[in-house]
Amino acid sequence: MERSGFPETSIQLSKINLGLLVLVVSGMEQSGFPETSIQMSKINLGLLVLVVSGMEQSGFPETSIQLSKINLGLLVLVVSGMEQSGFPETSIQLSKINLGLLVLVVSGMEQSGFPETSIQLSKINLGLLVLVVSGMEQSGFPETSIQLSKINLGLLVLVVSGMERSGFPETSIQMSKINLGLLVLVVSGMERSGFPETSIQ
Known part of the structure; x- marks a missing residue:
């Protein structure tokens, strides 16, 4: 890195992260984590x-860099913990994908000038997406319900962030969050209860 002209801050950052890698992996091995x-x-x-x-x-701003470090660090902890707790492989892969998307979406939003409230909202909703979808899979929900929840929760992030950008009042934004959240619960419950596809649509 030094030969390639990386700035001193990047070099120091890499040294710190690689040092942490040694500590974390050694500690995990000592604690009996599985090899995977x-x-x-x-x-x-x-x-x-x-x-x-x-x-x-x-040239990303420092806040984006710190955010990515935190989210990628959380990815390691969450996915490793899920594997330790016996989550099925599909849930683990899903969490990795969603947490990876969280880093990209939130960093991109900050770069694009979204207000801090929108950024925090997206972090919360995308974090909830990981928990809800993984939990649904653990509880035996059919794949169609799981996919539906992913779509609706993803739409929630887009709709609410867009409403805030467009100057909607806070009460409207909160109402949309509640209604879209209810949509996930109602439609998934209808499917679980055997409602015909026409009613669900």
Whole structure:
């Protein structure tokens, strides 16, 4: 990195992250984590070094860089913890994808000048998406319900953020969040209860 002209801050950041990698992976091995969790943490922490250094090189603001570090760090903890807790592989992969998307979406929003309230809202909703969808899969919901919840929760992020950008009053925004949240629950419940497809649509 030094030979390639990376700034000193990137070099120091990589040293810190690689140092953390040694500590985390060694600690995990000592604590009896399965080999798959250890390998996964090594991969994710390695990606953390590349992503954060690349962001700094590309001129991302410091807040975006810190946010990505936090989210990618959480990715390691959440996915490893899920594997330890016996979540099925599909749930684990889903969480990795959604948490990865969280980093991209929130960083992109900050770059595009979204207000801080929209950014925080997206972080919360995308975080909820991981929990809700993984929980639904664990509880035996049919795949169609799970996909529907992913779509509706994704729409929630877009709709509410868009409403805020367009100057809707806070009461309207809160109402939309509640109604879209109810939509997920009602439609999933209808499907579970055997309602015909025409009623659900």
